[in-house]
Amino acid sequence: MDSDFIRFQKFIERFQILNSDDKEFLKSSTKTITLSKRTHYLESGRVCNYVGFILDGIMRTYSIDNNGDEITMYFIKENQFAVDIESFNSRKISDINIQAITDCKLIQIDFNDFEYLKNNISSWGQITLEITNYALLEKLRNRSSLVAEDAPTRYEKFIQEQPEIVQRVPLIYIASYLGITPQSLSRIRKSFLKKSVINKAP
Amino acid sequence: MDSDFIRFQKFIERFQILNSDDKEFLKSSTKTITLSKRTHYLESGRVCNYVGFILDGIMRTYSIDNNGDEITMYFIKENQFAVDIESFNSRKISDINIQAITDCKLIQIDFNDFEYLKNNISSWGQITLEITNYALLEKLRNRSSLVAEDAPTRYEKFIQEQPEIVQRVPLIYIASYLGITPQSLSRIRKSFLKKSVINKAP
DNA sequence: GATATTTTTTACCAAATGTTAAGGAAGTTT
DNA sequence: AAACTTCCTTAACATTTGGTAAAAAATATC
Structure with missing residues (x-):
């Protein structure tokens, strides 16, 4: 749906304005997907090939500790990203899992399209860095105060x-x-x- | 000392190459300071006006919880930065403290010089974002696995x-x-x- | 609507951690 | 050298949390 993309676009534009060609291009690189409750978006042992922007729903990232117990690292919800940044950037296998807790709707860009965006939208690198930063700060703030x-x-x-x-x-x-x-x-x-x-x- | 700056420069260049004018400019904006054991570099309630790059020593960031107890958030050491990014960027007062645990030597840039660098070194924004990202990921990785x-x-x-x-x-x-x-x-x-x-x- | 499945609550006992208090070692300052 | 901090350890006791088991409640599935 068109309004799905618009919500994503609005989020992006908080960080940097794209021209209309860039927008068209970005739009053609994304698709909307749905995930039902309890299904996994990323499983550890695999390379993270997608960045998902959550339109609806809540997900969690978790890892498995030495006792085999699940450790929930953080929750992500609407207007946040479902991705293991380190795996996505480095192309190495991920050691975390990302799972839908409620039914979810995401806008998704795959790695190749993402590279293409980097090479074709001059400010793309800057945008993604700022977004990553913003997300990391948020997570760290929530986490440190808890331990x-x-x-x-x-x-x-x-x-x-x-x-x-x-x-x-x-x-x-x-x-x-x-x-x-x-x-x-x-x-x-x-x-x-x-x-x-x-x-x-x- | 000259070798102090060179160590800082080497760190910076892992992220982006600067031309020789930029280097000169960067160098003139920094100064080396020392802190003795247990003294504070940043105290909560103040705006963070400096970015410090640690040349020698170990520092910690901590906050005070509702019971008045200190909570150490993370340690920083050589080749890492002593700064409350959120306070530094937003110019709002900080709610964290940064304290030298051992005697420390830092290279320091103040906020105004930092702005000047942003406006005069084209890649400065990109560099600092990448460095911030790198640091945040490191901290988050260490933290989440502990809770x-x-x-x-x-x-x-x-x-x-x-x-x-x-x-x-x-x-x-x-x-x-x-x-x-x-x-x-x-x-x-x-x-x-x-x-x-x-x-x-x- | 009946049956699974998932989630939340309760209870009992064991284990881990906090609290309080105190002493000693190591390093600093006077 | 003496006095003073800071840091580390130990102990006894109180409190919190975990482990196990089970049942109740809420949701999902057929």
């Missing part, structure tokens, strides 16, 4: 910083992001509930 | 990923980075010692 707190504080901060995610994502993934078991998170939520009941009492 | 593990595993991974830091930084800062108390870290180190003794027995 050293205890679990209830991590959860509280997460609610403040990413309230939308809490509403839209199953708790098991949030627990995995916070580095605790779903059982622990359930316990923490229960104790929060009690507190808020006490606070709201007359 | 969900238990403390002994976090310490083990830290030793593998940043062995130099372990040698050169007091344990209290490492504990703060790993999100545990110095007492816990001491306990963990002790149990590691026992293990390695057992493993090395005939």
Whole structure:
């Protein structure tokens, strides 16, 4: 659909204005795809060949630790990118997984088209660098503040910083992001509930 | 000293070649400074007005949590940058602190000179973006892998990923980075010692 | 609508980590 | 050299979190 591309274009233009030829060209290089809940967009062990711009839905990136447990690294949602930048740029196999948590709609550019864009849109390199930067800063900001707190504080901060995610994502993934078991998170939520009941009492 | 600048220049040229005018210009915009152990390079509540390139020494960035405790976000060492990018770019006050852990020597550019460089070296924007990107990816990679593990595993991974830091930084800062108390870290180190003794027995 | 599947909650016990307190080693300053 | 910081370790006890198991609740699938 045309409006899909327009949303993507608007995002891009926050960083740099493209001329109409560039826009046409960019448009012809993208396609819209859908992913249903719980399916994978990227699996570790493969090279990341696509950049996906999320139009609708929430995804997560996760890796597998030495015990075989999944570790959710971060959540991505509308107007963010689904890609393993390091694998995409270096052409090496990825060690992360990207999975749709809800049904998702993405705009996608594959690696070859992306190279073509680099060579044919003079500001493309600059645009993508700025976008990458922006995304990395966002992720780092969210992450660093979490490590050293205890679990209830991590959860509280997460609610403040990413309230939308809490509403839209199953708790098991949030627990995995916070580095605790779903059982622990359930316990923490229960104790929060009690507190808020006490606070709201007359 | 001249060799100070040359080390900085070599780092820069990994990203983009500068012509000799640009180099001269860059050189005239930098100065070398020293910081003694435990002094602050940036304090929260102030705008970050400098970019420092570390020639010698190790620094850390930390923030203060709601309990008033320090949380070490990451360590930076030789060939890395001491700067709060967000504050430097946006000119807003910073909420992080940057502190020398060992005695440090830095090459420094102030904000005005940096703007001047942007306007007078055509590739400067590109260079700084690439450097920022590189640094952010490194930090994010180190961080995400730590959150969900238990403390002994976090310490083990830290030793593998940043062995130099372990040698050169007091344990209290490492504990703060790993999100545990110095007492816990001491306990963990002790149990590691026992293990390695057992493993090395005939 | 009945049946799977996924997600959330509860409970009990074990293990890990924090808290508090204190002492000693190593390095700095006076 | 003495006094002062800073850093590291140890210990006892309290608290938090994990592991295991199971059931209830919510969703998805047929």
